[in-house]
Amino acid sequence: MKRTHSLLSASLLGLLLAIGGLSGANAAGPAPVQFTPPPESAMPKGEFGKSVKLGEQIFLHTGTLAGQFVGNSLNCASCHLDAGRRPNSSPLWAAYISYPAYRSKNGHVNTFAERMQGCFRFSMNGKAPPLGDPVLVALESYAYWLSTGAPVGGPVAGRGYPKLSAPALTPSYARGSEVFAQHCALCHGPDGQGQSSGGKVVFPPLWGARSFNWGAGMHSIQNAANFIKANMPLGLGGSLTDQQAWDVATFMDSHERPQDPRFTGSVEATRLKYHDSKYSMYGRTVNGHVLGSE
Amino acid sequence: MPAATSATSAAAAAPVALGQTIATHGTNQGVSACVSCHGTAGQGNAAAGFPRLAGLSVAYLVGQLDAFASGQRQNPIMQPFAKALTPRERIAVAAYFSQLPAPVAVPPINDAAIEPTDAGAWLANRGRWLAGLPACAQCHGPGGIGVGAAFPPLSGQPTAYIAGQLHAFQAGTRPPGPLGLMHMVAGKLSEADITAVSTYYGGLGHPVTTQANVHGGGQ
Numbered sequence: 001m002k003r004t005h006s007l008l009s010a011s012l013l014g015l016l017l018a019i020g021g022l023s024g025a026n027a028a029g030p031a032p033v034q035f036t037p038p039p040e041s042a043m044p045k046g047e048f049g050k051s052v053k054l055g056e057q058i059f060l061h062t063g064t065l066a067g068q069f070v071g072n073s074l075n076c077a078s079c080h081l082d083a084g085r086r087p088n089s090s091p092l093w094a095a096y097i098s099y100p101a102y103r104s105k106n107g108h109v110n111t112f113a114e115r116m117q118g119c120f121r122f123s124m125n126g127k128a129p130p131l132g133d134p135v136l137v138a139l140e141s142y143a144y145w146l147s148t149g150a151p152v153g154g155p156v157a158g159r160g161y162p163k164l165s166a167p168a169l170t171p172s173y174a175r176g177s178e179v180f181a182q183h184c185a186l187c188h189g190p191d192g193q194g195q196s197s198g199g200k201v202v203f204p205p206l207w208g209a210r211s212f213n214w215g216a217g218m219h220s221i222q223n224a225a226n227f228i229k230a231n232m233p234l235g236l237g238g239s240l241t242d243q244q245a246w247d248v249a250t251f252m253d254s255h256e257r258p259q260d261p262r263f264t265g266s267v268e269a270t271r272l273k274y275h276d277s278k279y280s281m282y283g284r285t286v287n288g289h290v291l292g293s294e
Numbered sequence: 295m296p297a298a299t300s301a302t303s304a305a306a307a308a309p310v311a312l313g314q315t316i317a318t319h320g321t322n323q324g325v326s327a328c329v330s331c332h333g334t335a336g337q338g339n340a341a342a343g344f345p346r347l348a349g350l351s352v353a354y355l356v357g358q359l360d361a362f363a364s365g366q367r368q369n370p371i372m373q374p375f376a377k378a379l380t381p382r383e384r385i386a387v388a389a390y391f392s393q394l395p396a397p398v399a400v401p402p403i404n405d406a407a408i409e410p411t412d413a414g415a416w417l418a419n420r421g422r423w424l425a426g427l428p429a430c431a432q433c434h435g436p437g438g439i440g441v442g443a444a445f446p447p448l449s450g451q452p453t454a455y456i457a458g459q460l461h462a463f464q465a466g467t468r469p470p471g472p473l474g475l476m477h478m479v480a481g482k483l484s485e486a487d488i489t490a491v492s493t494y495y496g497g498l499g500h501p502v503t504t505q506a507n508v509h510g511g512g513q
Binding site: 036039040041053056057060081082083085086183186187189195196197198200202203233234235236237 | 400402406410411420421423424426431432433436437442444473475478479
């Protein structure tokens with residue numbers, strides 16, 4: 001049935017789902033709609049097309065094309081695979097149709113542009129581009145175009161990362177380090193600092209000064225486990241067990257990284273205010289070091 | 295040029311010197327001079343499809359020689375040569391070719407200018423993620439210049455060699471690569487894909503002009 005869905009147009013699928021709802025099969029609400037963004041060959045031309053293309057290029061080469069807002073070695077596409085097109089890799093098209101939305105992270109309704117400002121501030125460890133900045137306009141143009149035909153506000157399959165259920169065993173740093181050595185170090189290096197070639201970062205650093213900061217969503221072990229399970233190793237997504245994903249996410253997120261830009265002056269107070277979660281290692285002591293204290 | 299005997303005794307301190315001797319003169323055990331096929335600068339032979347060795351990592355080159363010797367990587371020319379080399383000689387010859395400069399220079403790739411209709415360039419730089427296929431450049435680096443010890447350069451390799459290796463990964467006549475990545479990748483390529491992407495990398499970059507005297511020492 002699922003395979004059939006992917007071949008149907010979104011509108012036809014919606015009709016089928018509506019019928020399913022009438023029969024009581026979907027009492028919990030509409031099932032997520034399958035969506036595929038338009039192919040790159042359909043990218044528009046003209047002035048708007050230039051903005052779409054620029055957005056795609058910023059997404060792929062963020063430090064090169066939006067360096068004034070980037071403070072690390074990551075690109076948008078480091079975590080949003082296939083230039084933001086890939087389902088279950090936080091695709092841009094699923095994000096675009098989900099805003100404006102209330103976010104508990106900052107306690108108010110965020111526009112899509114404000115959501116992207118957060119990416120720059122936390123995931124890119126940089127500065128938020130001002131609203132209306134050509135960088136944000138280009139990224140929003142690209143996201144809008146990718147979302148052509150997607151159901152605004154409705155549930156769409158592939159949004160974010162598929163959420164892993166709680167692990168069978170308490171996640172373990174030690175087991176995670178073994179998973180890392182076997183499945184991750186080939187690309188990200190035994191020290192997690194990634195690899196560059198020809199002046200370009202090819203494999204991003206996973207912790208340390210050139211990675212995402214303590215305020216980024218990926219510092220949550222739950223988020224990281226979700227991402228890793230669905231997408232890592234690159235091209236081999238789904239090959240790790242759920243337990244391996246939890247363990248290696250715990251290992252990755254138990255290393256030092258740039259300070260949370262909302263730092264209050266005290267690690268303890270910052271943990272209480274922003275990181276009061278079993279999925280955050282901020283403020284916890286690992287290998288004798290208080291994470292977030294340097 | 296050191297004599298073979300002194301090169302052997304100096305091998306522990308200077309494996310490059312021993313490697314150079316083997317590369318340029320072969321061995322008494324029947325191994326031919328590597329450079330007779332792979333070029334005096336290790337640049338390979340595009341017409342014959344013999345691969346470039348210059349500038350590849352020691353770990354990668356040793357791994358390939360070991361795989362030839364064990365038969366995991368199948369090749370009628372290379373298997374007997376690799377078997378006739380001792381493990382130390384394999385390391386030495388790998389060290390020699392590794393320190394030779396890359397034979398091609400690849401200008402920065404402007405992927406904004408690549409059209410989806412350009413199948414080879416698109417696969418190389420963007421992949422085909424609808425089928426779960428990463429871009430070659432996501433592991434082999436911008437312009438396929440290689441990344442670290444595990445991901446060898448693709449630029450500067452003959453088109454016929456790249457196509458042959460993709461077929462070998464498909465058929466299992468060479469090891470699947472770390473994490474089995476290359477078996478996975480090659481399994482998602484059609485014949486047309488292989489032609490397109492090997493032609494793309496085979497034509498990428500331009501020869502570095504100063505190839506003379508690059509084998510003149512272990513610098």
